[in-house]
Every structure is written in C-alpha cells, then in structure tokens.
Amino acid sequence: MHSDVWIAGGGVICGIGNNLSECLTAFERMEPGMAHMEHLHSVHRHTFPVVEVKASNATLASWTGMPEKISRTALLSRVAAQEAWNSTGLGDIHQYRVGFVSANTVGGMDKTEDFFADYLQDPSKGHLSQVVHHECGAITELVADAMGIRHHISTISTACSSSANALMYGSRLIKNNLVDVVIAGGTDALTRFTLNGFNTLMILDPAACRPFDDTRAGLNLGEGAGYVVLISEALAAELPASKQPWCRLSGYANANDAYHQTASSPDGTGNFLAMRAALEMSGIKPEDVDYINLHGTGTQNNDSAEGAAIARLFAPHYPPVSSTKSFTGHTLGASGGIEAVFSAWAVKEGVIYPNANFSKQMKDLPFSPVTKFSAGLQLQHVMSNSFGFGGNCSSLVFSKNAQS
Amino acid sequence: MYIYIQGTGCVSPQETAAGNTFPAAVLPWEGPRLKAWEPDYKQWIDVKLIRRMSRVIKMGVAAAKLSLQEAGVEVPDAIITGTAYGCLDDTGVFLSKMINQQEEMLTPTAFIQSTHNTVAGQIALMLGCHAYNNTFVHKAFSFESALLDSIMILREGRSSSILAGAMDELTNHSFNILSRFDLYKKEPVTYEQLLKSSTHGTVAGEGAACFALGTEKGPNTKAKLTGLTTLYKPVGKAEISPDITSFLAAHNCSQEEVSLVITGRNGDASGDEWYEYVENTLFAGKPVAGFKHLCGEYPTAASFGMWLGNRILAEQQVPADVLLKGKVPEQIKKVLIYNHHKQTHHSLILLTAC
Numbered sequence: 001m002h003s004d005v006w007i008a009g010g011g012v013i014c015g016i017g018n019n020l021s022e023c024l025t026a027f028e029r030m031e032p033g034m035a036h037m038e039h040l041h042s043v044h045r046h047t048f049p050v051v052e053v054k055a056s057n058a059t060l061a062s063w064t065g066m067p068e069k070i071s072r073t074a075l076l077s078r079v080a081a082q083e084a085w086n087s088t089g090l091g092d093i094h095q096y097r098v099g100f101v102s103a104n105t106v107g108g109m110d111k112t113e114d115f116f117a118d119y120l121q122d123p124s125k126g127h128l129s130q131v132v133h134h135e136c137g138a139i140t141e142l143v144a145d146a147m148g149i150r151h152h153i154s155t156i157s158t159a160c161s162s163s164a165n166a167l168m169y170g171s172r173l174i175k176n177n178l179v180d181v182v183i184a185g186g187t188d189a190l191t192r193f194t195l196n197g198f199n200t201l202m203i204l205d206p207a208a209c210r211p212f213d214d215t216r217a218g219l220n221l222g223e224g225a226g227y228v229v230l231i232s233e234a235l236a237a238e239l240p241a242s243k244q245p246w247c248r249l250s251g252y253a254n255a256n257d258a259y260h261q262t263a264s265s266p267d268g269t270g271n272f273l274a275m276r277a278a279l280e281m282s283g284i285k286p287e288d289v290d291y292i293n294l295h296g297t298g299t300q301n302n303d304s305a306e307g308a309a310i311a312r313l314f315a316p317h318y319p320p321v322s323s324t325k326s327f328t329g330h331t332l333g334a335s336g337g338i339e340a341v342f343s344a345w346a347v348k349e350g351v352i353y354p355n356a357n358f359s360k361q362m363k364d365l366p367f368s369p370v371t372k373f374s375a376g377l378q379l380q381h382v383m384s385n386s387f388g389f390g391g392n393c394s395s396l397v398f399s400k401n402a403q404s
Numbered sequence: 405m406y407i408y409i410q411g412t413g414c415v416s417p418q419e420t421a422a423g424n425t426f427p428a429a430v431l432p433w434e435g436p437r438l439k440a441w442e443p444d445y446k447q448w449i450d451v452k453l454i455r456r457m458s459r460v461i462k463m464g465v466a467a468a469k470l471s472l473q474e475a476g477v478e479v480p481d482a483i484i485t486g487t488a489y490g491c492l493d494d495t496g497v498f499l500s501k502m503i504n505q506q507e508e509m510l511t512p513t514a515f516i517q518s519t520h521n522t523v524a525g526q527i528a529l530m531l532g533c534h535a536y537n538n539t540f541v542h543k544a545f546s547f548e549s550a551l552l553d554s555i556m557i558l559r560e561g562r563s564s565s566i567l568a569g570a571m572d573e574l575t576n577h578s579f580n581i582l583s584r585f586d587l588y589k590k591e592p593v594t595y596e597q598l599l600k601s602s603t604h605g606t607v608a609g610e611g612a613a614c615f616a617l618g619t620e621k622g623p624n625t626k627a628k629l630t631g632l633t634t635l636y637k638p639v640g641k642a643e644i645s646p647d648i649t650s651f652l653a654a655h656n657c658s659q660e661e662v663s664l665v666i667t668g669r670n671g672d673a674s675g676d677e678w679y680e681y682v683e684n685t686l687f688a689g690k691p692v693a694g695f696k697h698l699c700g701e702y703p704t705a706a707s708f709g710m711w712l713g714n715r716i717l718a719e720q721q722v723p724a725d726v727l728l729k730g731k732v733p734e735q736i737k738k739v740l741i742y743n744h745h746k747q748t749h750h751s752l753i754l755l756t757a758c
C-alpha cells in the first residue's frame with residue numbers, strides 16, 4: 001500500500017485557454033477570462049460576467065469528432081482528457097488497464113434545460129435526445145467510450161470539490177492494483193441552472209471576482225475541464241527519459257465541515273482538517289509547502305474560512321498562495337481537476353501563478369496572495385484546495401520527488 | 405482483512421424500514437411505478453427539517469440512521485453514498501421555476517438541495533461527522549463505486565466503520581420522462597407475475613439502502629462483504645461467465661460453494677436473458693432468488709439486493725416470495741448477487757455468512 005502514484009501528464013480547457021499552454025500564456029500576460037456570455041443564453045447575460053470557453057459546441061465537436069448536439073460538458077471533457085493522455089509518453093491507450101474517473105456537478109443539464117422548456121408546455125413534447133445524457137455518469141461514459149476506456153469508469157459529484165475527490169479515488173484504484181492508469185479530473189459547462197442557483201445565493205459578483213481581497217463581493221462562474229493522468233510506480237519506471245512524470249500525488253485528504261449545507265464554518269474546520277490530513281499523508285510539515293493553489297472563490301464566506309484555516313495551520317510560515325479562479329472563474333465540478341493540472345505543472349516547472357484583481361489585503365488575515373507570475377523556481381511541494389457545498393472539503397499535495 | 409456488515413438500513417417499496425427483518429408480507433403494488441413505503445421520519449429527523457427535505461434526503465437519512473443503530477456506531481469514519489439521479493425532486497422544482505419565471509424571483513432552497521452530495525452532506529451535518537465524505541454518481545455503478553471506495557479505505561487500516569449506501573427517488577417528472585424511453589410494462593402486472601414475464605419492459609422503483617461496514621464484527625454482524633466487481637458493457641453473454649468464474653476464484657469461492665444466487669431479474673425479457681444464461685450455464689441446479697418485484701428497477705437497486713442478501717444470511721432462510729427456483733440448502737453460507745442495469749452496467753457482490 002506504500003506504492004507511489006505519479007502524475008504522467010495533464011490537460012485543461014477553460015476560459016483562458018483551450019489547452020495548458022494557452023492557459024500558461026494567459027497567466028504570464030495577466031489576462032483573466034471574464035467576459036459577457038457568448039454561448040450561454042440567459043436573461044442575466046448583461047448582469048454577470050462569466051468565464052466561458054472561447055469555442056462553440058460546433059467547434060468543440062469538430063476538435064473531438066463527437067456529435068455537436070451532445071452536452072457541452074462531454075465535449076469539454078473529451079478535449080481535456082485527450083490532451084492529458086497525449087501529454088504522457090504512454091502511447092496506445094489499449095495496452096493498459098485504464099480507469100476514467102471524471103467528476104461533474106450537473107451532468108447534461110445544458111441540454112435538459114432546453115428539453116424542459118418544451119416538456120413543461122406538454123409532457124409528451126421535448127426531444128428525448130436532450131435528456132438521454134442528463135445523468136452525471138452519462139457524460140463520463142460518452143468520453144470513456146470515445147477514448148476506448150472500459151476497465152473502470154466512475155463519476156463523482158461533491159459540488160465544487162468533486163474533481164479533487166476523483167484524483168483521490170483514482171489514486172486508490174492504482175494502489176489497489178485494479179488499474180495501471182487513471183485519467184482523473186472533472187468537467188462542467190456553464191448552465192442557466194447553476195448560474196441562477198448561485199444568483200439566488202447572492203454570491204455572484206457583477207464585476208470581475210477578487211479572491212482573497214478585502215473588497216471581494218462574490219464569484220464569477222466559469223466552465224471547462226481538467227484531467228491529470230495518474231500512473232503506478234511500476235509504469236512510471238518504464239517511461240522514456242523524455243517523458244518523465246511531472247510529479248507525484250503525495251498526499252490527499254477529504255473532510256467534512258459538518259456546519260451548514262452551503263456555508264463554510266467561520267474558522268474553516270473542514271478546510272483545516274483536509275489540509276492537515278493531506279500534509280500528514282505526504283509526510284511533510286506546513287513549512288515544507290512551497291505554494292498553495294487556493295480554492296479562493298472570491299466569496300466573503302469561502303475566503304475568510306479558507307484563510308482562517310491556512311492561518312491556523314501554517315502560521316508563522318505562510319507559503320505563497322493564489323487563486324487561479326481570478327483568471328478561470330469558478331468552474332465548479334471541473335475546478336479541482338483544472339487546478340490539479342496547474343498545481344502539478346507548478347511542481348514540474350517551478351511556476352507560481354498570479355492572483356488577479358488583488359488590491360486590498362483582507363483585514364482578518366496575516367498574509368496576502370501573490371500577484372505576479374514566476375517560473376523556474378524550485379518547488380518541492382504544492383497544495384491544491386477544493387471546497388464545496390455539503391461541507392465537502394478536499395486537499396491535494398503534489399511533490400517533486402519519490403517518498404524518502 | 406475481512407470486511408463485515410455491521411448494520412443495514414433500507415427504505416423501499418416494502419416495509420423494510422419498519423425494522424431490520426423481512427417484512428411479514430409483500431406490499432402489493434399496481435401499475436408500473438413502485439413508491440417507497442416511508443417510515444415515520446420523526447424518530448430520526450427534527451420535524452422542522454423534515455418539512456424542508458425531499459424524499460430522497462429523508463429516505464437516505466433514515467436508511468443511514470437505521471444502519472448505524474444496528475451497528476451500534478454513533479459517528480462513522482467515512483460517509484460514502486451513491487446516487488444515479490441525485491436529488492431529482494429539488495432539481496425539477498428549481499428547473500421548472502427557472503423556466504416558468506424566466507430566471508427571475510427564484511429562491512435558493514431547491515437549488516441548495518439539488519446537488520448530488522446533499523444526502524451525504526446532510527448525514528454528516530446531523531451526525532456532526534467531520535470524516536471523509538464522498539458521493540458517486542455513475543448511473544448503475546453509483547452504489548458499487550461507493551462500496552469499492554469503502555473497501556479500499558478500510559483496507560488502509562485507519563478506519564473502523566464506514567457508512568456506505570445508495571439512494572434514488574422517482575418523481576412525477578422522472579417517471580414521465582423515463583416512461584417515454586419505453587422502459588416500463590404497458591400491460592398490468594402483479595408482483596407475483598413480474599419476474600416470470602416474457603414481454604418487454606419492467607416497473608420503476610426507488611429506495612435507499614445503507615450499510616455500516618467495518619473491519620471488526622459488530623454486535624449484530626451476520627455477514628462479510630467478501631467481494632465486489634463491476635463490468636461495463638460486456639460484449640455479450642459469453643463474456644460474463646468467465647468474469648463470474650474468475651471473480652469467484654479471486655475470492656477463493658468455487659461455484660459449488662455458492663449457496664444462493666440473487667439476480668437482478670426485472671421482468672424485461674431481453675434483459676432477463678442474461679440472468680437465465682448465467683443461471684443455466686454456471687449455476688445449474690442452484691437456488692435463485694429475485695428482488696426487483698419488491699423494489700422495482702432503478703440504477704442503484706443492487707443496494708436493495710445486498711440488503712436482502714444480508715438478511716437471508718442473517719436469518720438463514722429465503723422467504724418464499726423471493727425464491728424463484730431451486731431448493732435452499734440447510735446452511736446458507738455464500739450468496740452471490742448478480743445485477744445488471746439495461747445490460748450495460750453489470751455488478752457482482754459476494755457475501756459470506758459469519
């Protein structure tokens with residue numbers, strides 16, 4: 001059970017880039033992706049900025065060879081999962097026992113919304129093709145089938161922490177020798193359902209979001225998908241020198257805040273427990289962490305709870321921290337996967353991402369986020385946080401070296 | 405390491421939530437939609453909370469509480485649920501209002517309760533449980549993934565009791581829409597006839613079943629969860645037989661040692677051919693039981709099958725209403741549950757008496 005699980009590669013599509021390289025350029029150039037809605041049709045289009053993937057369903061379909069009419073959630077998933085696979089040196093996918101563990105929060109809701117408009121008029125109306133992929137698992141299967149994966153497929157939905165949990169489950173599948181490789185992460189397309197849901201909670205910022213800033217007023221929704229490729233130690237040892245793993249998934253933990261269905265406890269109990277247990281699993285101390293990719297949604301509640309938990313765990317050695325959601329928006333079920341790719345790449349290339357729109361230090365916190373892009377650093381351990389509704393809190397640690 | 409079933413709880417279209425025994429008689433149903441028999445939730449949930457909770461949340465919480473009570477566990481070391489459809493009622497309410505009110509004047513309650521992890525989150529909240537909490541939403545592998553996650557975590561040796569379960573609700577909208585996919589029987593059918601049917605379609609069901617799983621026996625432990633596996637889209641019936649044989653072999657169990665096979669037979673002629681094939685080729689002469697005439701068909705129905713399997717091992721008898729063929733041996737030692745959903749998602753669960 002002490003075998004290592006390595007990250008052999010990763011892929012991302014989100015509102016600041018259609019692949020990892022484009023995302024990195026956006027970070028370097030300080031170009032967040034908030035804009036008016038182009039693809040989502042909502043009455044709120046002029047009220048709330050979103051961070052949409054800059055491609056229509058037709059374009060995504062042409063890139064993936066999948067039908068244009070299927071859920072955007074599946075199209076985004078396929079783009080990122082394929083990029084993740086291609087970034088590894090693993091070659092033909094059919095030669096391995098492969099798992100696909102993909103998280104999402106609302107499945108094919110983008111199509112169900114259209115179906116429901118007709119169905120509510122007349123229950124015999126509405127195209128069934130629009131609801132056939134409503135279930136979260138259906139999205140995963142569309143992509144698994146397209147990629148020829150059938151050894152193990154699963155879908156996780158724990159709101160905004162969903163895809164961090166996909167990495168944990170995937171890692172366990174490898175440690176239990178059920179598969180050799182797992183493509184793990186998540187996907188979510190923007191939907192009116194989630195936009196309106198977050199609007200009822202009054203946590204959408206009508207301006208660009210400002211995570212970990214004293215003036216923060218809410219989050220911006222984004223969309224996208226992000227996956228890492230997890231591999232066993234045995235498989236990592238066989239990789240060619242030119243395709244060495246990015247880093248190791250050295251620690252992970254999931255805890256529940258058990259405070260409120262949607263709000264975090266003021267002291268971030270769940271966040272604290274998740275981070276502490278992840279460090280414990282990695283066998284490192286708080287001062288060993290070189291960078292934290294924050295959950296950092298930009299809501300009053302999240303950032304003060306997450307900040308309090310970090311202060312409690314890390315004081316007085318605060319590592320550099322930033323929320324990449326200040327660029328990508330909050331991509332919900334995809335965020336843990338997207339940020340896992342950013343974090344794993346951070347370890348590989350020594351990158352620290354900037355926190356955009358930061359101007360005023362939070363009064364109740366002794367630290368503030370980094371605001372500049374830097375590369376070529378020596379980062380040994382990077383932490384990625386994902387917290388969600390239902391009190392679900394997850395924390396991941398990526399490390400450069402094998403366990404000592 | 406053995407994994408013991410320390411406690412179970414089940415809310416289903418039968419009176420399973422009245423107490424953890426076989427209900428004395430089958431609750432008959434009519435038409436292709438089975439509704440859960442709901443217990444008095446006040447025994448577990450605050451009345452103020454009950455009013456706000458949709459049925460899937462109440463059923464899930466009740467099944468969780470029942471299983472923990474039987475296990476004598478107050479706060480488990482993990483809560484892991486599986487649900488294919490999630491909180492359909494709240495989803496339908498929010499979606500309908502959003503469309504009917506053109507995205508204006510909406511309230512948050514239904515949205516908050518629509519997320520798939522609501523049930524696991526509510527259980528954690530009620531128990532004050534800060535431990536690992538996860539929700540699997542993969543169609544008819546949702547329950548099996550929750551079980552597998554539990555098994556893997558227990559094997560790591562740091563947890564003593566995990567609450568694992570599955571829950572799915574039928575709503576008017578979901579039943580209407582699923583019916584349009586031509587899944588259900590057109591002709592009238594009774595619970596006695598359903599599993600002997602030779603026509604297309606089945607009946608829709610719902611329910612919640614939870615299990616307290618642990619590495620030590622509890623005061624009421626009667627069975628071990630010996631093995632679990634899933635098979636996605638097997639090419640044909642011929643592929644399933646070697647899979648079952650190797651699954652049994654991996655758990656040191658010969659075909660002869662299986663005392664009873666519980667299949668997910670649901671009355672749909674083409675789907676039932678898989679069970680027929682396995683019964684005839686691998687388990688000829690073995691007693692076979694069914695359960696979907698009691699709970700209906702839904703993606704996490706295998707959880708009801710596992711509840712039944714545990715009851716059979718606990719009471720060392722197979723109720724006449726579930727026995728489909730064969731003679732039950734004096735001692736029931738190993739029960740194999742073979743279920744598939746729409747011929748796509750196949751799962752095997754092996755339970756052993758202890």
